[in-house]
Amino acid sequence: MTALKKPRSIIQPVSFCAGCGHAIIQRLIAECIEELGLQDQIIACCDIACSEWSLDALDYDFIAGPHGRIAAVATGIKKVRPDKIVYAHAGDGSSYVIGLTETCYAAIRDVPITMIVVNNACLGMTGGQMNLATTLLGDKTSSSPYGRSKDSTGHPVDMLKLIQNLDVQFAARGALFDPRHIEETKRYIKKGFENQVSKKGFSVIEVLSPCPTNWNLSPVDAMKKIREENTKVFPLGIYVDREERGTGCG
Amino acid sequence: MAKSNANTELCKGCRLCIQVCPKQAIIPLEDLNKAGYKIIAINTAACIGCGMCYRMCPDYVFSIEQETKSYG
Ligand SMILES: Cc1ncc(C[n+]2csc(CCOP(=O)(O)OP(=O)(O)O)c2C)c(N)n1
Ligand code: SF4
Ligand code: SF4
Ligand code: SF4
Numbered sequence: 001m002t003a004l005k006k007p008r009s010i011i012q013p014v015s016f017c018a019g020c021g022h023a024i025i026q027r028l029i030a031e032c033i034e035e036l037g038l039q040d041q042i043i044a045c046c047d048i049a050c051s052e053w054s055l056d057a058l059d060y061d062f063i064a065g066p067h068g069r070i071a072a073v074a075t076g077i078k079k080v081r082p083d084k085i086v087y088a089h090a091g092d093g094s095s096y097v098i099g100l101t102e103t104c105y106a107a108i109r110d111v112p113i114t115m116i117v118v119n120n121a122c123l124g125m126t127g128g129q130m131n132l133a134t135t136l137l138g139d140k141t142s143s144s145p146y147g148r149s150k151d152s153t154g155h156p157v158d159m160l161k162l163i164q165n166l167d168v169q170f171a172a173r174g175a176l177f178d179p180r181h182i183e184e185t186k187r188y189i190k191k192g193f194e195n196q197v198s199k200k201g202f203s204v205i206e207v208l209s210p211c212p213t214n215w216n217l218s219p220v221d222a223m224k225k226i227r228e229e230n231t232k233v234f235p236l237g238i239y240v241d242r243e244e245r246g247t248g249c250g
Numbered sequence: 251m252a253k254s255n256a257n258t259e260l261c262k263g264c265r266l267c268i269q270v271c272p273k274q275a276i277i278p279l280e281d282l283n284k285a286g287y288k289i290i291a292i293n294t295a296a297c298i299g300c301g302m303c304y305r306m307c308p309d310y311v312f313s314i315e316q317e318t319k320s321y322g
Contacts, residue, residue, distance in 0.1 A: 019262070219265065
């Protein structure tokens with residue numbers, strides 16, 4: 001088999017916590033970029049949240065936007081530098097809660113960027129508070145110590161089902177609980193970059209990703225929880241592929 | 251044959267690699283690296299170079315290389 005080696009664009013050791021999915025996603029992003037030969041064309045955007053650990057670790061031009069504004073920052077960059085390949089690596093609090101407007105309008109405008117949303121079911125960097133969009137009912141977090149209740153905070157929302165109604169290029173959800181699903185997630189991310197190279201529209205890839213530190217689970221048990229629980233509420237698969245005219249998931 | 255090689259100084263002791271190895275070739279150790287994390291070792295004789303450990307590890311500990319030098 002061919003040799004496998006950490007992408008050359010990763011120039012620092014991983015700063016994320018042990019067992020954090022952001023780190024696997026960072027590797028997938030760098031692998032896709034290198035496999036497509038895009039290293040010199042990238043402008044990367046991260047958020048003021050855990051994805052910010054990527055800023056110094058990757059050898060790309062990088063901007064950390066204000067928390068939640070990452071889709072708007074990436075939109076601005078792409079509008080003034082359409083020749084560049086612009087991607088956003090953001091959290092689910094950023095993309096789906098405080099920055100839901102920015103994410104939706106990037107989608108509505110069909111801006112040709114590649115957006116990677118890390119669904120770790122909490123606000124990671126600030127201490128694992130409940131995420132209105134992604135924390136499962138019953139899950140205990142630092143701000144829902146008795147478990148999330150529908151009566152006080154509503155139920156989680158599948159944002160890809162919302163985005164599915166907009167005229168976007170590509171929307172898919174992957175997960176990281178085993179190598180097969182990690183490879184599938186990589187294919188989605190690669191598709192997101194390929195769409196941008198061929199000047200197609202907005203691509204969003206959501207990834208079910210563990211935050212063992214704030215979930216108070218071992219990394220192994222955090223992956224198990226994703227496989228057994230989170231995928232039931234957030235089904236994996238392609239939600240929109242305008243090229244294929246597919247709209248179903250699965 | 252390709253084999254996995256581990257730079258255990260990068261390991262953070264998450265143990266995610268252990269369960270994905272189809273040959274049970276990754277051994278969890280109690281030894282610590284310089285950063286203080288429990289590390290792993292590879293049983294090179296059992297390794298088939300499939301790359302599952304490379305794909306799973308969040309800390310990029312593994313590389314899969316053609317066996318041209320001695321490991322261990
Ligand atoms: C405008 C603004 N509001 C709030 C914060 C504080 N803050 C920093 S990170 C964060 C939440 C991060 O959660 P998420 O976006 O899901 O990313 P994660 O850290 O889980 O990857 C918050 C609320 C901020 N930095 N700026
Ligand atoms: S707090 Fe959670 S999301 Fe942030 S680096 Fe640690 S494990 Fe990852
Ligand atoms: S997956 Fe990587 S960091 Fe985790 S225990 Fe294995 S070698 Fe160490
Ligand atoms: S390459 Fe495959 S067989 Fe070898 S240690 Fe890694 S997972 Fe196990």
